[in-house]
Amino acid sequence: MGFHRYVAIGDSFTEGVGDPDPTRPNGLRGWADRVAEALAAREPDFGYANLAIRGRKLAGILREQVEPALALEPDLVTVYAGANDIVRPKVDLDALAEQYDEAVGRLAASGARIVLFTAFDPGSGGIYAPIRGRFALYNEHVRSIADRHGATIADSWRVAQRLPYDVTASDPRLWDVDRMHLGPAGHQVTAMMVLDALGVEHDLEPLPLPDLPVLTRREKLRADAAWSRGYLAPWIQRRLTGRSSGDTVEPRFPTFGRVVSPGGE
Template sequence: MAIGDSFTEGIGDPNAYYPNGFRGWADRMARQMGRADESWEYANLAIRSKFLDQIVEEQIQPALAMAPTHISFYAGGNDLLSLRTDLGGLMDRYEAALTRLTASGAEVLAFTAFDTRTTWLLEPLRRRVLAFNDAVRDIAAAHGATLLDHTLMREYEDPRLWARDRIHMSRQGHKRMAAFVLQELGIPHTLKITELDPWAPRGLRRAIEDEAKFVRGEVLPLVARRLRGVYDGDRVGPKWPEPFRPARGMKRVAKERALAAQQSA
């Protein structure tokens, strides 16, 4: 069972054969777990751009109603993007949510956010990320959650593991995350992780041009959407709202569900 926001929905890993047009680490992991145990079932309620309170209100109870053995929980990233976020209050609500999940008896997977260290324009965000991560580590330890410490995976300093927005992982980034989680759970997998060639440093002029392009194409539009209260998650639903067996083939299941939706429309 996976709940959360764009990190878990799979934004940055486009695939037209999957619901919502994205695959992502959780779906990749589910396919591998289905191969290890054909009876294993999976559901993914995560939706992009959702805030912590929305995830708690909309996803936790439906997730717990399915009586899962494992729950992946990533939330709070979108709250951190707001300068007005009360971090102390956010972490209190995060702890309440995690306590509710661990009390179910399921193994709960909690994640830190990666310390991106990109443009200086995002330095205020980076400081909040560091504080958020420290709190997540403490909360996970206090409540017996399994911590996946993303920020320790320094290979993610390679820009090729990130999408153009520098917030979401790329296809290769999602694949590595799936392998990392499977390894932490002790589940064998057949994911092929491509070794990346050394990243060639950019010259000063190229670096300045890239930063200007990033600000125009990603930062300013994101700020504008936030100011207007426009969120991509308002237009989509969960990818896999009902549990199914990934061993059946996830593309096959997606096709069957799309056909059933067309016939009932």
């Protein structure tokens, strides 16, 4: 089945943060653009819209993006929402799932193919390890919602089982230097995962990974301290002041357009 009108909604994950491209809106490319490029290569009348805004929690995504998405009458919608809720000090995942379920039901009722994402497994180490159980419970809710509404799952939690590298999903080479967003290689893997889940043939290949540097304990502590100052502290400051990284950001592609791979036509 070919797709002609693709709308992506969500937060920074879908906006493309961590995958820089100065020639594109907001200076980003991201997995959704990569998916759209592959779909556009198959359909001459293909259109793509990306309504995602970084920093948005689930309620904001549903409130701000679902209606505009439906108004575009898409035949394919990808939805990623909830990650910014999971990492807050307190979250009611059951209530979150109820909101998500209602919104996915509305999107599915439009007749569009819906793709939902599980969250990546944060592993037993790193900054998200203490709330790994939240990620797992969230994923069970997502799977149940997908079952109820006939949505397709892009299974990030299990992506390590099919990574084209001999690495885990938490390998830093798949992630941006901020340790919170995917890097270009991670966005490429995600695009491949989505297209495979949709059963769409594509020619995407994994991006090469550099060798991991071997750090002494002192060098690692120094790198962790620099990351805390440069990324973690500003993130905490925004939480404390009620600000968001997306407060001044606009959707990258609010209406249908066509994107092509770099160097393509």
